[in-house]
Amino acid sequence: MHCTRPLILGAKGTLGGQLLKLFPDAVGWDREDVDVLDFPSLRAKIADLDTPPDAIVNCVAFNDVDGAEDHPERAFALNADLPGTLAHYTRRLGIPLVHYSTNYVFDGVAGEYSEADTPAPLSVYGRSKWRGEQLLLEAGGQGYVLRTAVIFGPKGASDLSKKSFVEIMLDLSAKRDTIQAVSDEINSVTYAPDLAQATHDVLKQLPPPGIYHATNTGAASWFDFAREIFRIAGRPVTVLPVPSTHFPRKAVRPPKAVLLNTKLPAMRPWTAALAEFLHSQ
Secondary structure: OOOOOEEEEOOOOHHHHHHHHHOOOOEEEOOOOOOOOOHHHHHHHHHOOOOOOOEEEEOOOOOOOOHHHHOHHHHHHHHHHHHHHHHHHHHHHOOOEEEEEEHHHOOOOOEEEOOOOOOOOOOHHHHHHHHHHHHHHHHOOOEEEEEEOOEEOOOOOOOOOOOOHHHHHHHHHOOOOEEEEEOOOEEOOEEHHHHHHHHHHHHHHOOOOEEEEOOEEOOEEHHHHHHHHHHHHOOOOEEEEEOHHHOOOOOOOOOEEEEOOOOOOOEEEHHHHHHHHHHOO
């Protein structure tokens, strides 16, 4: 089975917008279309579709890492309860579910993590995302968890679509010639169009259900990332490395949580994806 008509939830976000380009027959809903936490109304709306979806791709998330410390109930509702409920629903329908998780399910002590490594999240956000993974897998259907990290790319159509680190840095560089960036937090980096393509490939090939890592190859600190942005963009900005303690934040971040992709085909280096994005601006 090759899924061509997915229902994309969170379709106006950065990732959702890229998925719609790859699935021309998809149905895309965002917050103005349905309240995903009102599951009876979501189920009824899906049942009313002329053509039922052949998969559901859930791009909805509470992704304010610091805000989750203040709003744990909301974080768990969106990041755990929703994918768990969707997993039971898609199992009954007999269709696949794709859901996205994060490198922040890990504590960053080991530095690099494969799909089989055991999570140990440090924050409410990380715990809520890990719980979502568990609930999805426990449902027993054809569920795919794609763990990713530090997404950048064209901004989504929603007013609530957050600016990526790339856009934030470019905005700052228009106002100042020296910028401080954290050098002791290292993550994988992911280009939204490449993650959308990886999702498309999963729904085409339908590998065994489970957890998959889907990020561009390589890793970077925020300092490395900022420096590469300005180098490629040709901006004469000095980037100063600072420790994470320089910017006090509510949530604890892992010091190094790089996702090793051992199951899906490798994606191109993040630097190549960044160059494509910046040259397209």
